[in-house]
Amino acid sequence: MYDRFAVDRLIDLWLTEDIGYCDLTAQTMIDADAKAAFVMNAREPVIVAGIDVAVRVFERYDPSVRVAKHLNDGERAEKGAILLSVSGNARSLLTAERTALNIVQRMSGIANETARYVKAIEGTKARLLDSRKTTPGLRMLEKHAVACGGGLNHRLGLDNGVMIKDNHIAVCGSIKAAVARARKVLPVLTKIEVECDRLDQVAEALETDVDVIMLDNMALADMRHAVEMVGGRAKVEASGGIRLETIRPIAETGVDYISTSKIMQSAPAVDIGLDEAE
Structure with a gap:
């Protein structure tokens, strides 16, 4: 596209x-x-x-x-x-x-x-996502190529959705404060995603109306626990350190999405x- x-x-x-x-x-x-x-x-x-x-x-x-x-x-x-x-x-x-x-x-x-x-996670509920780590100037074509290979596109650019990461949280003071500030002025059809690298952050994110919770570089046991905590109240994405040899066990934790830059940067x-x- x-x-x-x-x-x-x-x-x-x-x-x-x-x-x-x-x-x-x-x-x-x-x-x-x-x-x-x-x-x-x-x-x-x-x-x-x-x-x-x-x-x-x-x-x-x-x-x-x-x-x-x-x-x-x-x-x-x-x-x-x-x-x-x-x-x-x-x-x-x-x-x-x-x-x-x-x-x-x-x-x-x-x-x-x-x-x-995509083949490596076949049979699980997880869907493969790309990232914004694209070749400058070639993003729309590289993301099109991902779609041709059976993957899904994450944000096309910074204007496609709100991604609250650790530095955003540090500036705003907390996940709750960051989500509240974003939701107050955000277009109504735009989603908010929060990056969490600890289970206590997942718990805090669940106290907001966030759409997606990203589990960043979490251990498999923590991912499984996080999926149980979320219980379908938001979509769950796994990210960080995803490789072909590790993606299947991650998919089997029950996450909805797995995002990786490897499919573009290492292709x-x-x-x-x-x-x-x-």
Whole structure:
């Protein structure tokens, strides 16, 4: 889920960064009227993400080129599958190639990593959330990639909800005071979440009308106790130190959500190439 107008602005920046004054290789080697046709293919199994952005990269650089998608975002592609085909001016295709590949490799890598975490908690009630620890400038696309991999988006930005953390509590004096001040002026459909790293903080949060309680870096036993304390009166999110090898036991404590930045920050780019069409 992203806005095309905003993506076009990003693409302009990406192409400007990569091209500089001009594509010396394409312009010195290839005739101005030369034509070519290429296919973007998966060189390993991937969950596709960013394919529409890649299409737009080619179209944005040269509206005369013809681009056709063969798979949609969120679909699985086996090794050798064709993701899109593109034809037209050879110089244009070769100049835009790397930018288009970079974004699909990055976004599909995030989708792949997200899917691994989602599978690890399959069969529990917990749902996987991302975080705001995104690459500057790429948040909406990285969060879209998380959704392609089966995860859910946490806040898109600071204006999407109130997240009361330890420093906010320190300034306001208490969880109760912080929640009361926020609720007094907050838009009525906006949620409040409070970060707790101790059980006494969970108890204090339950004395307010908070919507979500985040358990930050808690031990498993404390998480289970916190879930019992909450008893469905608010949603419970686990966060902090989440890794693939630890996420299943955390999910089994009964929390509603598990949030992690690992699915974006630690996701390796997948191997996708652009080759001459046969």
